[in-house]
Amino acid sequence: MAGVILTNHHRGFVFKKILQLALIFSIFGCSDTEQWEPRIERMVADAPTEAQALSFSRGACYGTCPVYDFYIFPDDNFVFIGRAHVKKMGAYRGTLEKGTxxxxxxxxxNNNFLKLSRTGYFGNSHSADATFKCGLYKTDHPSVSIGVQVQESKLTVTHNLGCSDFPDEQVIVKMFSKFEQVVILNSKGLI
Structure with missing residues (x-):
């Protein structure tokens, strides 16, 4: 049998090709199938007529409250980004039930989100950030936020869970409960 003899030029060419294949394989072939580096900017129609993305975020408290962001898209896909005190840190994606x-x-x-987003933040009446004052306020509670991305603008309502006894409390609690229910049902093993 004859052996293959490679010149220095051919060795360099072969080495480059092996390096390129290894790079391509590492990008596409060996990646973790669950975790995903998010690009929240989604491809949407040129002139969308409805919200492009909804988000639900849970902030930190002084204890071990889960901290995450949950993005929901018109195609009923979601992106979960675990930030602290969750089972899985990082970004993960999945599919929601059709119509979610x-x-x-x-x-x-149906719950006058535009009006609520103008108020913006429901929290401690002594906080400089609070635009609406609570009747009662308990410390050490996380804040939760709902965001609606409509074309180029984003509307957000943030509620500190220690804030209670205010006029729109039932509406706020109902919305946040429904969003959190969707998150918990669909992020099994993440939170």
Whole structure:
């Protein structure tokens, strides 16, 4: 049998090709199938007529409250980004039950989200950030936020869970409970 003899030029060429293949394989072939580096900017129609994304975020407290962001898209896909005190840190994606996005759009639409987003933050009356003052306020509670991305603008309502006894409390609690229910049902093993 004859052996293959490679010149220095051919060795360099072969080495480059092996390096390129290894790089391509590492990008596409060996990646973790669950974790995903998110690009929250999603491809949408040129002239979308409804919200492009909804978000639900849970902030920190002085203890071990879970901290995460949960993005929901019109195609009923979601992105979960675990930040602290969750089972899985980082970004993960998945699919929601068909119609979930639209039902949440209807929920915020039917509960005067535009008015609430103008108020913005429901929290401690002594906080400089609070735009609406609570009747009662208990310390060491996380804040939760709902965001609606409509074309180029984003509307957000943030509620500190220690804030209670205010006029729109039932509406706020209902919306946040529904969003959190969707998150908990669909992020099994993440939170």
């Amino acid at each position: 996005f639209q039902s949440l759009v209807n929920l915020v639409d």
